[in-house]
Amino acid sequence: MTAAVDLRGVTKSFGAHRVLDDVDLELAEGTVTVVLGPSGSGKSTLLRTINHLEKIDRGQVRVNGTLIGYRRVGDRLHELPERDILRQRSRIGFVFQQFNLFPHLTVLENVVEAPVSAQHRKRSEVEVEARTLLERVGLADKAAAYPRQLSGGQQQRVAIARALALQPDVILFDEPTSALDPELVGEVLAVIKELARDGATLVVVTHEVGFAREVADTVVFLDGGRVVEQGPPEQVIDHPTHERTRAFLDRVL
Amino acid sequence: MPSLSTVRRSAPPTTTASPSSSAPPAAEPTRPPAASISATSAASEPAAHSVPLSGGGAVLTVVPRRNRWTWVGVAGVGLLVAMFVNGLVTNPGWDWPTFGRYFATETVVRALGTTIQLTVLGTVAGFALGLVLAAMRLSSNAFLRTVAWAYIWAFRSIPLIVQLLFWFNIAYLYQTISVGVPFGPSFASVETNDLLGALGAAVLGLALHQAAYAAEIIRGGILSVDEGQREAASALGIPRRRQLTRIVLPQAMRSILPNAANEVISLFKGTSIVSVLAIPELFYQVQVIYGRNSRVVPLLLVATVWYIILTTLLSIGQYYVERHFARGSARSLPPTPLQRLRARWAGIATQAARRPEAVGR
Secondary structure, rough: OOOOEEEEEEEEEEEOOEEEEEEEEEEOOOOEEEEEEOEEEEEOHHHHOOOOOOOOOOOEEEEEOOOEEEEEEEEEEEEOOOOHHHHHHEEEEEEOOOOOOOOOOHHHHHEEEEEEEHHOHHHHHHHHHHHHHHHHOHHHHHOOOHHHOOOOOHHHHHHHHHOOOOOOEEEEEEEOOOOOOHHHHHHHHHHHHHHOOOOOOOOEEEEEEEHHHOOOEEEEEEEEOEEEEEHHHHHHHHOOOOHHHHHHHHHHH | OOOHHHHHHHOOOOOOOHHHHOOOOOHHOHHHHHHHHHHHHHHHOOOHHHHHHHHHOOOOOOOOOOOOOHHHHHHHHHHEEEEEHHHHHHHHOOOOHHHHHHHHHHHHHHHHHHHHHHHHHHHHHHHHHHHHHHHHHHHOOOOHHHHHHHHHHHHHHHHHHHHHHHHHHHHHHHHEEEEEEOOOOOEEEHHHHHHHHHHHHHHHHHHHHHHHHHHHHHHHHHHOOOHHHHHHHHHOOOHHHHHHHHHHHHHHHHHHHHHHHHHHHHHHHHHHHHHHHHOOHHHHHHHHHHHOOOOOOHHHHHHHHHHHHHHHHHHHHHHHHHHHHOOOOOOOOOHHHHHHHHHHHOOOHHHHHHHHHHHHH
């Protein structure tokens, strides 16, 4: 069985600073992976390489066996034309820390836009589906509202519905609750937990260790651009073997 | 205890609490007279003083601050406005009867049509080319960026009037225009003067001039859209052109529109420069008329009033277009002046409906 997400020797530098250093990661389909690590450890960059929002310097990224962002010719990788990359991305959901909803479009239009323009599906069909998705995230009554009329938690739930509308193979969450008021974090995590229960493949970068312990199948601890430790939460969070993991957990718990 | 009561007696009325905080009257040196007057009452019934100070219960009316100098300014400016209006009405030099005779004559209206035509063509072609130039300036290709930059640099440097005269005299440089292989054989050719008359030269000049400014306005608008919007569209796999037309440009319009409206209005008035090419637009036409009858002032007034009317219409249009693109930017859009007027009218109507009974009693 091919892994849902497969990273091999992924290396990425911003100037002289090496953000990702030879990262190998293999995530099985239907699993929830939580990436923990101190700020600046490369968590977000790692997530962004999976849908090629960030180009890599070396290594390869595969989603469901498909090489992302590049075409292999011999032992070289050639970057794909943007059109092909966009097509690949429409199978990979991405949820941003700052939601990034389109403020000039209604909630429904936000959800419908990509399936229609990127996947060429019929608008009427997608709209019915979008309403079902909005119901699923508890926002059926907000379809006609504009994003700025919603709370942060509601906006992030719309963003999740927008990602789901593409029927993605995997959904990536980049610190989905970090921009939220503390009392709004719960509603967003609840939606993500439900997705996990339904068997979606999720990769979540977060600081919510409690969430990681409860939902994650695998916890990956990243520091200095390297995977320091990885395994089930009861191992990585409760019995970390590495000093750096322990130090980090002591600080956040 | 006696010592405590003397302390109380000398305390300012604000302090009804602990003796330690009220102890030295020197702490509030500005208030000793008031303190000494109310000292006895403060000692006998401190509760009476604490009520107005805490504001408990009583509803207090707020009186807005007024600035005397504002009224002096209003009076002064009002006087000047009154003098100006008086001059407009009473000064025979304005010659209002002549103004009335020429305001809507056929030649003037036809000239106005030419002015509008020049404005529309200049705007449409200018902004279309401007959009291309803006996209080039934002391109990742250095050559395209440089060419667009050079175009903008050149056309912003050359005065419009000079440029118009260049286009008008283009036949001096190129007698014929040919279609064919660049640097190779040509298939067809026409006389430049047949292809590009005075009006063509004017439209071309206005459009090319406008494009340079439009490009910068559009580029500024695109840059004002949050990078996250483009990133989100890209992460969703939305095709590149759709990202621009559906996600970025509608949001950029918010900052493009006020500047674009400025440009359209200044282009509209700028068409008067085209009179150097002897094109019968509004300004040229009134010049022709006053050249014949020497009534310079009333005829300049004819042109002025038409420019004002059309600029007003453009401004109203601008308001509604801006409102359209403001969707989602605020929690709810403010009412339009018309809606506000209607609401006020409805308010007056209900008040009027209520009033008769009050009068009846």
